[in-house]
Amino acid sequence: MTSTQTAPGRGAARRRALGARAVFAGPGLLYLTAFMTIPLLIVLSYAFLTRGRFGGVKLELTLSNFSKALDSTYLSILGNSVLIAGITTVLALALGYPTAYAITRLPSRWRTVALVLVVLPFWSNFLIRTYAWIVLLNSEGPVNSVLVNLGIVGAPLDLLYNRGAVVVGLLYAYLPLMILPVYAAIERVDPQLQEAARNLGAGKIRAFLDVTLPLTLPGAMIGAIFVFVPSMGNFVVPELLGGGKTVMVGNLIRDQFLEARNWPFGAVLALSVMIFLVVLFAIQAAIGRRINGGARA
Amino acid sequence: MTENRPVLVSMRGLTKRFGETLAVDDVSLDIRQNEFFALLGPSGCGKTTLLRSLAGFEYPDGGTITMTGDQGDIDLLALAPERRPVNLMFQSYALFPHMSVERNIAYGLQREGLPKDEIRQRVAEVLETVGLSGKSKARPASLSGGQRQRVALARAIVKRPRLLLLDEPLSALDRKVRAEMQLELKRLQHEVGITFVVVTHDQEEAMSMADRIAVMSAGRVEQVDSPVDLYQRPATVFVADFIGSSNSFVGVRAAGGVDVPGLGLLPGHPVGETSSPQAVLVVRPEDLRLVDDASGLITGTVIETQFYGGRSTIAVEVAGHPGPLTLSCQGTADVMRGTTVHLAWAADRGVVLAPQGGR
Ligand SMILES: Nc1ncnc2c1ncn2[C@@H]1O[C@H](COP(=O)(O)OP(=O)(O)OP(=O)(O)O)[C@@H](O)[C@H]1O
């Protein structure tokens, strides 16, 4: 008798729990559905349509947009973007990981100060910050005048309007996005694990490589994605610091929509970037799972 | 039993401060070779801090730690943690979450650069010892608390260090497994010839396993002795209270015992040297006897009897004494509640101590 009473009771409880979850997750899900899925579907459908004469699309199905994307011009731009975003990500990791590590070793009061300093640039406008780099890097800018006055170089260097300048700008823009997740990951590692490794005979560096590094790798991967993804899509930095010479896929997509008025081709390019990133995410997730051994650590 | 063994580790005047807290306060201890040494004390008395100083994870503010080596004495404090011939089993296990049980245990052997075959064999042996052979590929997250504890133990003992430090090694195990592991630890100690320092706050565990016990309180070592001496000749009131149960009488030191206001002269013998006139007389419950009127030292009323199967305790209320006295006897207690009884003890069973705080 008790079982016949509890079974529906339990079902009701489960339904209530589901209901509660829906209430909490609902607004966020709705927002994401409306403003992420729908545009995504629009982009997806545009990819198979024909361009309109003044922008927009004509309702004629075609695959020609895809074959156009395979043209070597566009492939090389995509490759260039991957290269620039990749270099930026590697540099961000090389600079960001030690910074994050150093912050975790600070006394707790200074840790907060350091984290605020890391995100401080976000408080000002992105365009203004990027323009500031033009001022810094141009041939009469402070960087060059210091180099010339110290006699390190004879004549001002061409620091602006090349790939290097784009990387510098992107790195500056997205370094905090590397530091924060890596910091969180290092912070979560129990300091006793490092001690255990040393107790078992590992030196400081060995203990770091065997314990802290693998346990913070998922955090570093998240940081890498946080830096790589917006670097790929950025078109402001290549335009301002790359001087229009260094074209990235972000510029290309923007041009297709706003200047060339070839929306379907822009859609194809956007989709291909997205697919590329999804593959990256999948790899990241797989590595993360391997490290945690399938268990929630 | 272990008196004549040579000293392995010698701590002198060890002090460690965390801000305002004196976690370890002027501790001097000798750990002898191949002995089973227990650190016993209430929570927060500095046991873990002392172990961590030995392992090299706390650097003491003062004092020395010297280890007797094959080639002369080693100043342990001058060695980095990874160079000390000391292994620590952490109180919170500190297992590597990204490694399997097997790799956790093999890690220390790999750092020694041992050949793969030997590592595999030793890992398999120790897994057998702790009864986890079936779990060698599991990750720590999928183990129960007791299983994790055994992995931590295995990881520490597989290195066969000269000194093995165990921080509450058995606290998460249930009674049966715990008893097995206690035996196993003793067996290991005899077989492998490792010196053990075990932290525990389970006094029965310390009493049954250790050759010698250091009782700690608030960062200080109160007494170091064999379990029997600790029980029969506590050096301080704290030790008398902490180890087993005891009856205590507060009074003034007198020839042959303590003069207790309202109860007169009670017999006992002093332990150690003290100058203070105030004194506390301590008598164990099993040393109290029920006697006839004439030879009674104290008269009181039975307020309760409890039977524990094979042993009974009798609570006796005595006018002028705070709290009841406890008497324990074999078998059943043949007295009724409310009966007037007379109590006595042999003079060599009463211990006269300085009051708490005074020395
Ligand atoms: N890292 C630290 N920072 C500040 N205080 C500490 C630190 N480690 C220990 N203490 C303090 O030192 C004292 C001794 O701590 P310890 O961990 O050695 O106690 P314990 O005897 O091992 O206790 P338990 O039986 O609960 O494990 C405690 O008062 C504790 O709060």
Ligand SMILES: [Mg+2]
């Ligand atoms: Mg402790």
